[in-house]
Amino acid sequence: MATKSTTAERAGAEPGRLALVCGLSWLIPGAGHLLQGRRQKGIVFLIALPLMFATGLWLEGRLFPLELSDPLVFLGAIANRGVGIPYFVARMMDAGLGTVTASSYEYGNTFLMTAGLLNFLVILDAFDIAKGRK
Amino acid sequence: MVLFAFFVSLVFAVLLRDDPRQQIRTGGFMFAGFVAAAYVLGWLMYPFPL
Numbered sequence: 203m204a205t206k207s208t209t210a211e212r213a214g215a216e217p218g219r220l221a222l223v224c225g226l227s228w229l230i231p232g233a234g235h236l237l238q239g240r241r242q243k244g245i246v247f248l249i250a251l252p253l254m255f256a257t258g259l260w261l262e263g264r265l266f267p268l269e270l271s272d273p274l275v276f277l278g279a280i281a282n283r284g285v286g287i288p289y290f291v292a293r294m295m296d297a298g299l300g301t302v303t304a305s306s307y308e309y310g311n312t313f314l315m316t317a318g319l320l321n322f323l324v325i326l327d328a329f330d331i332a333k334g335r336k
Numbered sequence: 337m338v339l340f341a342f343f344v345s346l347v348f349a350v351l352l353r354d355d356p357r358q359q360i361r362t363g364g365f366m367f368a369g370f371v372a373a374a375y376v377l378g379w380l381m382y383p384f385p386l
Contacts, residue, residue: 242350242356243350243351246346246347246350247347247350250343250346250347251347253343254343257339257343309340312340313340313343316340316343316344317343320343320344320347323347323351324347324351327351
């Protein structure tokens with residue numbers, strides 16, 4: 203198991219490396235942790251977050267468009283995109299169109315948005331590890 | 337609801353703790369709290385009409 207970095211060791215964390223960790227962590231949930239040797243955490247996030255996203259699709263939730271005219275839809279769209287590659291794969295497969303009349307529609311929306319928002323927290327955690335704070 | 341509570345508890349527990357036993361303990365408490373809160377809120381809302 204990787205040990206925590208000291209502040210001295212990570213004081214010179216390059217901006218490029220930080221960007222790589224955060225970018226990869228966004229695209230692939232848990233990749234930032236795996237890149238830094240936190241295998242157990244990385245694998246949990248790699249499995250749990252896409253599974254949560256897939257559950258949202260199965261529950262017939264909707265992937266919202268980036269519509270600036272409707273702030274809540276816009277925020278929902280940002281949340282959806284937080285999960286990274288699973289979002290783009292879903293869009294390519296025309297999934298996430300949402301069935302408004304489905305009884306599970308709102309539950310699906312919640313799963314889809316929460317998966318993305320949790321990945322934002324995962325990205326922040328990976329960033330903190332890269333900075334040597336953890 | 338239970339599935340949602342499971343996923344959220346799992347991710348938060350892994351984020352907040354490093355030791356696996358502490359993660360399971362924290363996640364368990366969070367999961368129990370989510371489910372208990374949902375039941376309590378459900379019963380509190382029971383008297384009110386749709």
